[in-house]
Amino acid sequence: xxxxxxxxxxxxxxxxxxxxxxxxxxxxxxxxxxxxxxxxxxxxxxxxxxxxxxxxxxxxxxxxxxxxxxxxxxxxxxxxxxxxxxxxxxxxxxxxxxxxxxxxxxxxxxxxxxxxxxxxxxxxxxxxxxxxxxxxxxxxxxxxxxxxxxxxxxxxxxxxxxxxxxxxxxxxxxxxxxxxxxxxxxxxxxxxxxxxxxxxxxxxxxxxxxxxxxxxxxxxxxxxxxxxxxxxxxxxxxxxxxxxxxxxxxxxxxxxxxxxxxxxxxxxxxxxxxxxxxxxxxxxxxxxxxxxxxxxxxx
Amino acid sequence: xxxxxxxxxxxxxxxxxxxxxxxxxxxxxxxxxxxxxxxxxxxxxxxxxxxxxxxxxxxxxxxxxxxxxxxxxxxxxxxxxxxxxxxxxxxxxxxxxxxxxxxxxxxxxxxxxxxxxxxxxxxxxxxxxxxxxxxxxxxxxxxxxxxxxxxxxxxxxxxxxxxxxxxxxxxxxxxxxxxxxxxxxxxxxxxxxxxxxxxxxxxxxxxxxxxxxxxxxxxxxxxxxxxxxxxxxxxxxxxxxxxxxxxxxxxxxxxxxxxxxxxxxxxxxxxxxxxxxxxxxxxxxxxxxxxxxxxxxxxxxxxxxxxxxxxxxxxxxxxxxxxxxxxxxxxxxxxxxxxxxxxxxxxxxxxxxxxxxxxxxxxxxxxxxxxxxxxxxxxxxxxxxxxxxxxxxxxxxxxxxxxxxxxxxxxxxxxx
Numbered sequence: 001x002x003x004x005x006x007x008x009x010x011x012x013x014x015x016x017x018x019x020x021x022x023x024x025x026x027x028x029x030x031x032x033x034x035x036x037x038x039x040x041x042x043x044x045x046x047x048x049x050x051x052x053x054x055x056x057x058x059x060x061x062x063x064x065x066x067x068x069x070x071x072x073x074x075x076x077x078x079x080x081x082x083x084x085x086x087x088x089x090x091x092x093x094x095x096x097x098x099x100x101x102x103x104x105x106x107x108x109x110x111x112x113x114x115x116x117x118x119x120x121x122x123x124x125x126x127x128x129x130x131x132x133x134x135x136x137x138x139x140x141x142x143x144x145x146x147x148x149x150x151x152x153x154x155x156x157x158x159x160x161x162x163x164x165x166x167x168x169x170x171x172x173x174x175x176x177x178x179x180x181x182x183x184x185x186x187x188x189x190x191x192x193x194x195x196x197x198x199x200x201x202x203x204x205x206x207x208x209x210x211x212x213x214x215x216x217x218x219x220x221x222x223x224x225x226x227x228x229x230x231x232x233x234x235x236x237x238x239x240x241x242x243x244x245x246x247x248x249x250x251x252x253x254x255x256x257x258x259x260x261x262x263x264x265x266x267x268x269x270x271x272x273x274x275x276x277x278x279x280x281x282x283x284x285x286x287x288x289x290x291x292x293x294x295x296x297x298x299x
Numbered sequence: 300x301x302x303x304x305x306x307x308x309x310x311x312x313x314x315x316x317x318x319x320x321x322x323x324x325x326x327x328x329x330x331x332x333x334x335x336x337x338x339x340x341x342x343x344x345x346x347x348x349x350x351x352x353x354x355x356x357x358x359x360x361x362x363x364x365x366x367x368x369x370x371x372x373x374x375x376x377x378x379x380x381x382x383x384x385x386x387x388x389x390x391x392x393x394x395x396x397x398x399x400x401x402x403x404x405x406x407x408x409x410x411x412x413x414x415x416x417x418x419x420x421x422x423x424x425x426x427x428x429x430x431x432x433x434x435x436x437x438x439x440x441x442x443x444x445x446x447x448x449x450x451x452x453x454x455x456x457x458x459x460x461x462x463x464x465x466x467x468x469x470x471x472x473x474x475x476x477x478x479x480x481x482x483x484x485x486x487x488x489x490x491x492x493x494x495x496x497x498x499x500x501x502x503x504x505x506x507x508x509x510x511x512x513x514x515x516x517x518x519x520x521x522x523x524x525x526x527x528x529x530x531x532x533x534x535x536x537x538x539x540x541x542x543x544x545x546x547x548x549x550x551x552x553x554x555x556x557x558x559x560x561x562x563x564x565x566x567x568x569x570x571x572x573x574x575x576x577x578x579x580x581x582x583x584x585x586x587x588x589x590x591x592x593x594x595x596x597x598x599x600x601x602x603x604x605x606x607x608x609x610x611x612x613x614x615x616x617x618x619x620x621x622x623x624x625x626x627x628x629x630x631x632x633x634x635x636x637x638x639x640x641x642x643x644x645x646x647x648x649x650x651x652x653x654x655x656x657x658x659x660x661x662x663x664x665x666x667x668x669x670x671x672x673x674x675x676x677x678x679x680x681x682x683x684x685x686x687x688x689x690x691x692x693x694x695x696x697x698x699x700x701x702x703x704x705x706x707x708x709x710x711x712x713x714x715x
Contacts, residue, residue: 055370078372088370093316105308106371 005064006031006153006185007052012061014047014209021047023209024061029187029202036200036217037189038289044209045189046086049157053083066152079107082146084139086158092131096124096141100148107149115148122174136167143174155187160195168192172199197285207293217285224288225262227270230254230277242269246291258283258291305373306381313385320355321389324348328396331404341404341455348393349425353445356426359386360433360441375480382430383473390426394419401455404614413459420465421458425449427472428499435479435495448503464506471502539570539579551579551598560598567616572624572631580606580624580631580650584616591616593631593648593655606650607631610657611638623676624650625684630697632676632684637661645686645702647695658695659702 007029014022022044029035039045050056052065054074063070065077091099096119104110119126122140124133133141139159146154156175160168172195175186190196196203203220205213213220224246229238231253238255239245243266249256259266262280270278283291314321327347331340360382373381398418402411425445432441448468452458475495482491536555541548547566552559553576567584574580577598582591589612594605613635620643621634631648633655638644642661648654677685685705686693692705 053370075372075374078370083370085370091312094312098315102308102312103371105304106373 004031005029006066007035007187008064009048009052010062012048012051012063013059014044014051014056015059020209022051022206025206025209025211027204027211027214029185029204031185033202034186034188034200035202035204036196037187037204037206038191038193038196039189039206040191040293043191043206045191045206046157047209048206049083049085049155049187049189052155053078053081079109079149080152082149082151082154084142084146084154084156084159086161088138088142090130090138090142090145093129095127095129096133097126099130099141099145103145103148109149111148111150114150115144118144118147121177134167136163136171139163139167139171140174143171151184153185153187155189157189158191159188160190160192168195175199193286193289194284200285203285205289205292213292220288221282221285223261223263224283224291225259226281226283226287227257227259227262227266228254228277228279228281229257229270229273229275231273231275235273238273241273242266247294258287260292305377309381310385313381317355317359317386317389320351321392324351324355324389324393325396327351328393328400331400341400342453344400345397345453345455345458346449348397349422349449350446352390352393352422352425353429353442353449355389356386356429357433357438357441357445360430361438379476382434383427383476386426387423390422391419394422397422398459401459404455413462417459417462417465420462420469421452424465424468424472427469428503431472431476431479431495432499434476435492444499444503451503468502471498475499537573537576539573549579549581549596551577551596560601562596562598562601562603564603569616569619571619571622571633574624574626574628578628580622580628582616582619582622584613589613591619593633593650595628595650605653607648607653607655609633609635609646609655611635611644621674623678623684625678630678630684632686632695634662634674645693645695647684647697647700649697656700658700659693662691662693 005028007027009025009027011024011026012022013020013024025044025048027048037045037048047056051058052063052070054070054077058071066080068077070077091102094102100115100119104112104115122137122144124137124141124144130138130141143159159175160171163171186199188196188200197217200217203213203215203217204211215223226249227242234253234255235241238257239248242257242259244260245257246260247258249258267278267280325348328344330344330347395415395418398411398415401418402414425448428448429441429445432444452461475498478498479491479495482488482494537551537553539549539551541550547564547568548561549564549568549570550559550561564581564583565585567586569582569584571580571582571593579596579598581594581596581603583594584591591609591613592605593607593609594603596603618635619633620636621632623632624630629649629651631650633646633648634643635646636643637660639661642663644657645659645662647656647658649656673688674691675687677687679685682697684695684697686695693702694705695702
């Protein structure tokens with residue numbers, strides 16, 4: 001995996017009693033990427049992130065963040081990693097400016113210019129109490145606090161959960177802009193897949209604690225396609241005769257299939273079924289996610 | 300990173316947040332000083348200040364383990380220290396205010412410094428206990444045990460003079476929070492909670508538990524015997540003391556003859572002096588009338604006879620600071636805290652005529668120690684009694700019941 005990985009886990013496992021929340025997760029997040037860590041509610045995304053930041057003890061395995069051990073170097077990691085979590089607790093009795101001043105004391109790399117510029121861009125009122133801010137403004141403030149010390153890695157754990165569509169879009173655009181400016185690595189967890197698609201260039205999908213997919217988004221979208229086959233007389237065991245079928249849609253003469261690897265070999269196998277028509281269609285990340293998670297569930 | 304900057308920020312946050320508690324705690328405690336008309340105000344002030352510390356410590360500890368703190372790049376040890384160290388001025392200030400109120404209210408004896416220290420340590424113990432309980436368990440048990448702790452030490456007389464106990468409880472609470480960390484890391488939560496629970500319960504209720512166990516044992520009476528004073532024989536063989544497991548019970552014991560007798564008085568009894576080997580002068584306090592009655596307990600005859608009553612009303616019997624009885628049992632010299640002023644009132648009780656006379660009010664003396672500890676009485680054949688201390692010499696004429704200060708003769712001149 002080498003030095004280009006900012007997050008590297010090997011068989012990372014977390015068990016709560018008899019329940020396994022994260023099961024032997026081996027993951028690599030390349031430097032400079034915007035990595036979307038996707039999964040359903042309870043899939044193990046937040047548990048993984050909490051282990052990476054040593055907010056939670058791991059049961060087994062190893063995790064390295066920015067080349068440092070997540071347990072031994074937890075303090076150094078926290079100084080170099082920005083984190084925005086769902087419903088992050090902020091000292092709500094402070095004003096925005098007070099909170100910025102307070103947090104500044106803990107980060108040697110704090111940049112007042114960045115903080116001031118972001119405060120302006122995100123339109124945060126300096127004198128307003130945190131408790132008086134809307135949820136969207138609080139999320140923006142959390143982002144500001146995470147970015148003001150120029151972290152090498154930004155971890156966002158469901159940062160837009162609970163926000164309305166307009167604010168979510170606003171927030172994500174803010175994130176995109178900042179990322180484009182700085183070229184940092186972003187590790188982005190969400191279950192709102194359609195929103196992540198606009199931002200991410202790498203995708204990891206976790207389901208019930210297991211990593212079921214980890215590759216660049218473009219590669220994923222190039223490989224996972226919908227094949228639509230039209231037959232006069234459809235064969236009986238279609239699914240078994242085509243390799244890497246994730247899901248089947250429709251029935252009768254017109255059959256849709258989502259395949260995991262839309263290679264020449266797969267297309268050749270589809271043509272061998274003698275359909276009257278064969279169409280290859282692109283899928284959204286959400287469709288791919290549903291197909292992959294559905295397949296994992298079947299398995 | 301500059302550690303001072305981190306501590307500075309944490310300190311700023313602490314005092315921005317707890318400033319109101321600081322002010323409210325002090326005000327609650329000092330309420331009785333501002334308006335001294337009713338004794339219940341003293342208790343209300345103490346209760347409110349203590350309750351405030353209980354709730355605030357619980358709230359802080361809950362917030363102390365929140366994600367906002369753990370996300371900051373602070374070492375766990377720094378976080379732990381911040382949880383205990385930074386807010387300490389708040390309970391100590393509230394305690395000092397409570398101590399000042401107790402002292403100003405004349406509710407107990409003792410020097411100002413001792414009273415302030417006791418009350419401040421009481422608040423410290425309360426704070427440490429509630430913080431640790433919240434960390435290990437949750438807010439509800441912390442509030443429950445904090446309230447029980449408050450109830451157990453609610454009386455200023457109990458609070459003052461229990462410094463060592465409060466220090467022990469504070470230490471046990473801190474040890475409990477340290478003990479908790481390894482259990483937490485290994486996820487042995489049940490055994491960890493059990494260990495910390497036993498430690499804290501032992502610290503808070505250990506003494507009471509031991510006494511209770513002693514009281515239910517068959518030979519409980521004398522092992523719990525607590526000698527209050529020894530007198531009546533040159534070898535100190537005769538002693539009178541409280542039976543701790545029985546409120547108000549006094550025990551007389553002569554170790555030469557192995558004679559022993561226990562008598563049940565009402566709560567608020569104080570043995571004052573012993574004469575003729577088997578007669579004990581006791582003082583009893585009636586809360587309803589706030590009067591102090593003097594009685595003679597004849598141990599052999601097992602009778603108690605009232606022999607006088609102090610004309611002034613007192614909130615507690617602990618105002619009595621010094622007593623001495625004439626060997627024939629006719630007169631009793633008694634010193635109480637002054638009703639007016641900071642000194643001592645001196646009384647002579649004629650135990651035959653049942654008359655108690657204030658012979659000198661508000662005797663002042665300057666001493667680092669409690670002045671009464673240095674006092675000595677000399678009963679003379681010419682119906683006088685002399686009271687002398689480090690810087691005090693008084694003579695009371697028992698016929699006229701008049702006291703006058705006596706001056707020391709000038710020091711002998713020393714040749715150069």
